[in-house]
Amino acid sequence: MNWNDVRYFLAVTRHGGLTGAAREVKASPSTVARRVETLEAALRTRLFERKPDGYEVTEAGRAMVEKAMAIEAAMRELEDGFCGQDGRVSGTVRIVTVDTLAHHLLIPNLPALQETYPDLSLGVAVNATSFAQHPQRETDIGLRLCRPEQGNFVVRRIGTIAFGLYGSKDYLARHPVREDQLPIAGHRLTTWGDPLSFLALPKTLRSWADSGIANLTVDTMQAQVLAMKAGNGLGVLPCILADSEEQLVRVMPALCRQEEAIWLVVHEAVRDMRRVRVVCDFLETIVKQGQSALSGRAA
Numbered sequence: 001m002n003w004n005d006v007r008y009f010l011a012v013t014r015h016g017g018l019t020g021a022a023r024e025v026k027a028s029p030s031t032v033a034r035r036v037e038t039l040e041a042a043l044r045t046r047l048f049e050r051k052p053d054g055y056e057v058t059e060a061g062r063a064m065v066e067k068a069m070a071i072e073a074a075m076r077e078l079e080d081g082f083c084g085q086d087g088r089v090s091g092t093v094r095i096v097t098v099d100t101l102a103h104h105l106l107i108p109n110l111p112a113l114q115e116t117y118p119d120l121s122l123g124v125a126v127n128a129t130s131f132a133q134h135p136q137r138e139t140d141i142g143l144r145l146c147r148p149e150q151g152n153f154v155v156r157r158i159g160t161i162a163f164g165l166y167g168s169k170d171y172l173a174r175h176p177v178r179e180d181q182l183p184i185a186g187h188r189l190t191t192w193g194d195p196l197s198f199l200a201l202p203k204t205l206r207s208w209a210d211s212g213i214a215n216l217t218v219d220t221m222q223a224q225v226l227a228m229k230a231g232n233g234l235g236v237l238p239c240i241l242a243d244s245e246e247q248l249v250r251v252m253p254a255l256c257r258q259e260e261a262i263w264l265v266v267h268e269a270v271r272d273m274r275r276v277r278v279v280c281d282f283l284e285t286i287v288k289q290g291q292s293a294l295s296g297r298a299a
Contacts, residue, residue, distance in 0.1 A: 001039065001042045001043065002038070002039070002042070003071070003075070004035070005035045005036070005038055005039035005042070006039065006068050006071060006072070007025060007072070008021065008025060008027075008032050008035040008036055008039070009035075009036055009039055009047060009061075009064070009068060010065070010068050010069065010072060011024045011025050011032065012032065012036060012048065012055050013057055013061065013065055016054040016055060016056075017053075017054035017055050018032050018033055018055070036048065036055075045060045046058055046060065046061075047060060047061035047064065048061055069269075070269075073269035073270070088117075088119050089117045089119065089120050089274055089275050089278050090117075090119035090120060090121075090275065091119075091120065091121065091273075091275045092120075092121040092122070092123060092275075093120065093121070093122055093123070093140050093141065093275050093276055093278075093279045094122075094123040094124075094125065094139045094140050094141070095122065095123065095124050095125070095139065095140070095141045095142070095143060095279065095283075096124075096125040096126075096127050096139040096141075096142050096143075096144075097124070097125075097126065097127075097142065097143040097144065098126070098127070098143075098144070098145055098221075099126045099220070099221050099222065100161070100221055100238045100240065100241050101143050101145075101161075101262070102124060102126045103126075103241075104238075104240050104241055104244075104293075105240070105286055105287070105290050105294070106124065106143065106283070106286070107124065109282075109286045110122065110124075113279070113282050117275075117278060120275055120278070120279075122279070125139060139267075140266065140267060140270050140276055140279075141264070141265065141266050141267075141276065141279060141280060141283065142263070142264070142265035142266075143262065143263075143264060143265075143283055143287075144262070144263045144265055145161065145260050145261070145262065145263070146263070147261070147263050147265075148265055152267065152268040152269070153265050153266060153267060153268060154265075154266045154267075154268060154271050155263055155264070155265050155266075156263070156264045157261045157262070157263055157264075158262055158263070158264045158283070158284045158287050158288070159261075159262040159287040159288060159290075159291055159294060160259040160260065160261055160262060160291070160294065160295060161238055161239075161240065161259065161260055161262055161294045161295075162238070162239045162240075162257055162258065162259050162294065162295045162296040162297075163201055163204070163236050163237065163238055163239065163257070163258050163259075163260065164236070164237065164239050164242065164250045164251075164253060164256050164257050164258075164296060165184075165205070165208050165209065165234055165235070165236060165250070165251040165252065165256035166228060166234065166235060166236075166237050166242045166248045166249065166250055166251060167187075167228065167233065167234045167235075167248070167249060167251055168228055168229050168230070168231050168247050168248055168249070169247055169248075169249055170231050170247075171228075171231040171232075171233060171234075172249055172251070174231075175187060175188075177251050177252065180252075181255075182207065182208055182252075182255055182256070183206075183207060183208055183209055183210030184208060184209045184210070184234070184251070184252070185209075185210055187209055187233055187234050188215045188216075188232065188233030188234070189205065189209055189215065189216075189233050189234055189235060190215075190216045190217075190218065190224060190227045190228050190232045190233050190234070190235035191205060191216070191217050191218075191235065192217070192218065192219070192224060192236075193217040193218065193219045201236045201258065201260075204236060204258050205235070205236045208236075208252075208255075208256045209234050215232070215233060216232050216233065221237075221238075221241070224237065225237065225241065225242070225245065225248075228248060229245065229247045229248065234251060236258075238294075239257075239293075239294070239295070239296025240290070240293045240294050240296070243293075243296060250296075253296075257296065259295070262287055262294075264280060264283060264284060266280060
């Protein structure tokens, strides 16, 4: 049995088909199919059911996945331990995070990391779903607003992000907030739907603005901001995002403020790899440096 064939097997299990697996291993779909067939022949076992919509792992294939991933992790640890002993940090680290942290914190700070470690390759996935849903080799590190409830992860709280109640200048001019206590009544609301509803913020919005008129529901942060700038009512937004928008005004900031934890989540199998440690240290540093803006208290 050839170890490279096992790599192709794992890539197909992660992507459920040849096209995504081919991108991961940088080969053609036909090569991936051939390598999987070679592995099945060597093991005398059918690992996948070929279906029109992709490859489905058989029971025998599922039994092999965990062992194959352990081999993969051991190979990567061996590579990490003996490569780059001249002091360089090299290889690829994949990060998954939510759009607010990616756009306003992570990506603007990446040049400093890349200049310090020019041989380090980075992948950033912007995704609101749980880190635990991502296969291990698709992501190494998560910078998340929700803590995984299961899985083999090392999890650490490294900061907080504040959310407030906002409306556009135009909307508030037409529908001023006159109350000095909560909940605010009689306003249209722009709310979050899936996949952003995993946060406690929809419930928080209802406690801040109890109008019962949720006239618009969106499922991305960008859509939420655009809708509110267009005058579609009040809504909850991250302060680091909304405070930089000239058209938006924070409503009753002393009362309407909620913090959520920022979690650094790392797969157990890669936690000790040097390149992963370097990126984890970088993420923790930029969160601490940006904590004032994240908390909505920046000047």
